Amino acid sequence: MIVLLNGERVELDGPMTVSDLLSRLDIDARTVAVEHNIVVVKRTAFGETLVREGDQIEIVNFVGGG
Amino acid sequence: MDTLTIAGKSFTSRLVVGTGKYSSPSIMVKAHEASGAEMVTVAVRRVKIPSPRGAGESRARQEESLLDYIDTSKYFLLPNTAGCYTADEAVRTARLGREAGLSNWVKLEVIGDERTLFPDTEQLLAATRTLVREGFVVLPYTTDDPVVCRKLEDAGAAAVMPLGAPIGSGLGIQNANNLRIIREFARVPLIVDAGVGTASDAALAMELGADAVLMNTAIAGAQDPVAMAEAMKLAVRAGRLAYLAGRIPRQMYASASSPLEGFVGR
Numbered sequence: 001m002i003v004l005l006n007g008e009r010v011e012l013d014g015p016m017t018v019s020d021l022l023s024r025l026d027i028d029a030r031t032v033a034v035e036h037n038i039v040v041v042k043r044t045a046f047g048e049t050l051v052r053e054g055d056q057i058e059i060v061n062f063v064g065g066g
Numbered sequence: 067m068d069t070l071t072i073a074g075k076s077f078t079s080r081l082v083v084g085t086g087k088y089s090s091p092s093i094m095v096k097a098h099e100a101s102g103a104e105m106v107t108v109a110v111r112r113v114k115i116p117s118p119r120g121a122g123e124s125r126a127r128q129e130e131s132l133l134d135y136i137d138t139s140k141y142f143l144l145p146n147t148a149g150c151y152t153a154d155e156a157v158r159t160a161r162l163g164r165e166a167g168l169s170n171w172v173k174l175e176v177i178g179d180e181r182t183l184f185p186d187t188e189q190l191l192a193a194t195r196t197l198v199r200e201g202f203v204v205l206p207y208t209t210d211d212p213v214v215c216r217k218l219e220d221a222g223a224a225a226v227m228p229l230g231a232p233i234g235s236g237l238g239i240q241n242a243n244n245l246r247i248i249r250e251f252a253r254v255p256l257i258v259d260a261g262v263g264t265a266s267d268a269a270l271a272m273e274l275g276a277d278a279v280l281m282n283t284a285i286a287g288a289q290d291p292v293a294m295a296e297a298m299k300l301a302v303r304a305g306r307l308a309y310l311a312g313r314i315p316r317q318m319y320a321s322a323s324s325p326l327e328g329f330v331g332r
Contacts, residue, residue: 006112025116031131032113033166040161058112060162062132064094065109065148066084066233066260066282 001053018046021057032061068306070278072255073171073203073224075142079104080272081302082144082257083295084282091135093291098141101285101295105142107173108132109149110163144205146173151186153193160197172197173227173259173280174206183233187214191221198222207259210244212251225254227280230271231261234283238267242274249275265294265301272305273313 002009012021018041022029034041035058041049051057069076083103088094098106136143145163150156153176160172176193178186185208197204203224208214210228218226228248231237238261239245249256258271259280268279279302288294 006115008115010115027113031133031166033110033162033164035158035162038158040165043165058158058162059115060110060159060166061113062108062143062145062163062166063111064084064086064088064132065146066086066107066280 003051003054004056006058012051015050015052018049018051018057021051022046022059025059027059032059034059068310070255072205077104077142077278079299079302080278080306081268081298082107082259082278082280083285083298084280085109085132085136086282087286088291091132094286095135097285097291097295098136099295100292100299102299103141105144106136107144107146107280107282108136108163108167110145110147110159110166142171143167143169144171144173145169146207147175147193148177150176151178151189152176153189153196156189156193157196160193160202161200164202170201171203171224172205174204184229185209187211190214191217194218194221194223205257210241210248212244212247215248215256216251219252219254223254225257225277226252227257227259229260230258230267231263233260234287235261236263236284236287237261238263239270239274242270245271245274245276262298265297268298269301269305269308272302273308275309276305278302 002011018034029046037056069078070080079102081101081103082105083101084107145167147156147159150159156176164170176186176189177183190206194204194206205225205227206218206223207227215226230239255277257278257280258276262268262281262284271279285291285295
């Protein structure tokens with residue numbers, strides 16, 4: 001399936017949960033926030049939120065800023 | 067104790083500092099310590115997406131994060147919406163920041179112009195209303211316009227944060243009179259955010275009655291950021307004391323400090 005991940009089209013195999021996606025990307029779930037089709041996903045819901053074909057995902061973290 | 071209270075949370079320090087533009091994380095850590103600040107701003111950005119690996123493949127762990135260098139038991143994190151140009155973008159960013167930082171505070175920025183980084187106050191007000199409705203503690207970065215500040219306050223902002231000068235410009239307080247008027251109007255804390263270049267700028271902001279000063283570049287961009295951080299701590303404290311002490315009125319002519327009688331040989 002193709003998803004729009006941080007603005008980039010990315011090919012992934014099959015529907016997967018947000019937890020699976022983060023683990024596939026080697027991203028520590030405790031350090032990021034995730035938006036799924038414009039709605040923020042609570043960290044506690046990462047394991048049950050399914051990412052499907054055509055979904056729009058944003059994964060963010062904190063960086064230096066003023 | 068002279069504490070700063072915003073939305074029921076008290077701070078001893080009246081200096082809020084940023085985490086951007088430092089030449090190294092260790093200098094940032096030392097500068098934060100020297101500043102005495104208790105609240106630091108952070109930005110919310112997309113993580114770099116590595117190419118996904120197949121199941122079973124392994125890879126080195128992800129890059130270190132900013133939070134590896136900020137002791138969140140000592141510093142209260144204030145996520146910003148820097149770089150957002152619409153209310154929608156800012157609201158989305160604020161929601162993500164809340165989830166990443168687990169606090170409902172946000173430094174709300176909605177920029178209206180790329181060169182000056184001046185706020186789009188119309189979008190800022192719209193975003194403030196939405197986020198207040200969602201239970202956020204909204205600290206909006208705004209122009210030094212008393213009317214806009216009043217509207218933000220009416221919209222439920224927990225503080226107003228007018229600029230002293232454009233972000234990162236180091237020009238110092240450009241319109242002291244506006245800040246004085248905002249001081250008179252405001253019933254929420256007034257934080258001068260942006261434009262400070264050196265310690266006297268921070269002291270002036272506080273002498274004008276600001277409740278706090280927020281800065282990043284003035285410290286991070288100084289030749290010695292750690293020394294500048296200490297200078298800013300002292301300046302904010304000095305300015306605050308001077309404001310509370312009440313300065314003498316300005317007058318055109320001299321007023322002698324020594325007695326006008328008993329002169330020798332007269």
